[in-house]
Amino acid sequence: MSTRAIYPVKLSLSGGDFYTLWAPTWTENGTQWQAFLGDDSSVMVFASPAAMLAYLDSGRSHDLSSHPSWARFSALGDVRVVPEEKNCFDIVGAPAYLAGRPSHENVSRLSRVFAVSRSLAAVAAADEAQIFFASHSILGNADRGSDHFAGENGMSEWTGIGRVVLANWESVVHSLDGAVRLVDPADSDGGEAAVDSAAQRISAAQAAREEERARAAAEQEKAAAAADPYDSSIWGLAGIDPIKISAQGKSAYTLRTYLGSAPVFLGKYGEIFTFPSPKHLVRWIVENDDHDLAGVSTWPDVLNAAHAGELEVTVHPDNSYSLTGISADIDKGPDAVDTAQMSKAYEIMADAADWAKDDSLNSLLLANPRMQDYLSYMLGSTNSSGYVPTAPFTDKAQTWKEMEEQLVGRFSKF
Structure with a gap:
């Protein structure tokens, strides 16, 4: 069995920014799976990392509890629900990347948006989005990186992706909008107090992590200053x-x-x-x-x-x-x-x-x-x-x- 991690992600859709968990493809018993934080009816999203943490702390059931890495993810502490910058996906704003040149940043961001959108469409059975990705093989060129678009036909391929997205992206986003359900933990036992408590714990955990990072960076700086550069020479x-x-x-x-x-x-x-x-x-x-x-x-x-x-x-x-x-x-x-x-x-x-x-x-x-x-x-x-x-x-x-x-x-x- 091979596993990959579970990531907190921010998805920017028509209704705003939402938070959930994403488990990209993993293999179990010879079968490939992918999942988001959800239940039998839909993918669940939250208005903030604190709201998601309060929900997870409530002990209510969800699909990811059977993921082979769930125990390891659960042990990561309160900051486990806060996405890193690379896991913030501006789905609704994807056409803006194509409006610019195929730079490393534009191509990599677009590739990541395509990846999470394709996965969300598959998991939530968002038909229009699934058909879009299945019907346009040119979209896969974004995964090849910015160097792919530096060749003789690079700009024409980049423009080709732009035309496909411009013509279809509104319906893709609409399809994904309907694939998620906003969950408000404040409506359950514990209510707003649970969300406030989760927010405070996240803030404390982030402060502790930043302090640890600063300490580690200071130690590395000290070690680098003390190191003899000759040791790293040929x-x-x-x-x-x-x-x-x-x-x-x-x-x-x-x-x-x-x-x-x-x-x-x-x-x-x-x-x-x-x-x-x-x-x-x-x-x-x-x-x-x-x-x-x-x-x-x-x-x-x-x-x-x-x-x-x-x-x-x-x-x-x-x-x-x-x-x-x-x-x-x-x-x-x-x-x-x-x-x-x-x-x-x-x-x-x-x-x-x-x-x-x-x-x-x-x-x-x-x-x-x-x-x-x-x-x-x-x-x-x-x-x-x-x-x-x-x-x-x-x-x-x-x-x-x-x-x-x-x-x-x-x-x-x-």
Whole structure:
């Protein structure tokens, strides 16, 4: 069984605006059904959403109580009887849409009016309206949207619908007028008091809903303001990051990702392919595919953006590494060193060595155990074993230079 929702609707007919419930086509036990709020004699309409709510609260029987989604609809609260703008159908005013051009608004509104009018005619057995819709297949073109009328014959088709409606719509509306019965809950037990109570509850429910919507919108705004736009970029979505490395008075650009905890660079056989500018990097990506990142599952996303001319290299601050001045600062003493800068620089050195499967960095540190102690102390490692750096620091500065040279030595261009 497939079901569709039950909608509150406003129908503008000859006698004014009326409110009821509409259940568009649903399938049950292999049979298609459609219905409006009604009883054995006719479709029931009400002068206001409050009047309809008072009637529903009275517990009186109606056809929609057997709809498979009725329980779910009934649980929606007091605002369930208030139609949204798209469910307000100006049936009597439909010719006005055809007086204008076949814009998206005019075509979509006309299509919706045709849909609810056709359904109302079928449910209420409004003969003239049924014959009208059955006799003019051109009316179905409104369901194709405004693009259908943008072609060579579009305006002539739109005019054709206009002629059919102009000649017949008055009798269609008259037929639909007779298909509905205005119900006044004030005539039953509870009377005007029940309608007034329903109106107050609807008003309170609408105020609560607007307050909730405002709160949700404020939260979304706050979340959007706090969100990092990089996360929604092609790089953030692909999980492949442009990185910038500055050392020895120069800067180089490349790419890196992580598979699990293992770093993978744009490169091959331990050589990191580096470029002097983002433009050089993008141009190379378009023309080359022989590198380690080509095997990453999201690489085609990056490549497609590059081929489409939509790839811009944006380096997130977390992926910008500066080795400039660290060696000189080490030589001056621990207080002169920017430990955050040093930590990031050591990260890129270690990542590059891990990816290249090269033990040179580890071998260098093993050959200089005091440098290991120094790095542990400066970077806050728990393995510093009580070590405290003491002057002179020339040997530490020299070892750091060698670590830098190992990293730069992996670059294809620098």
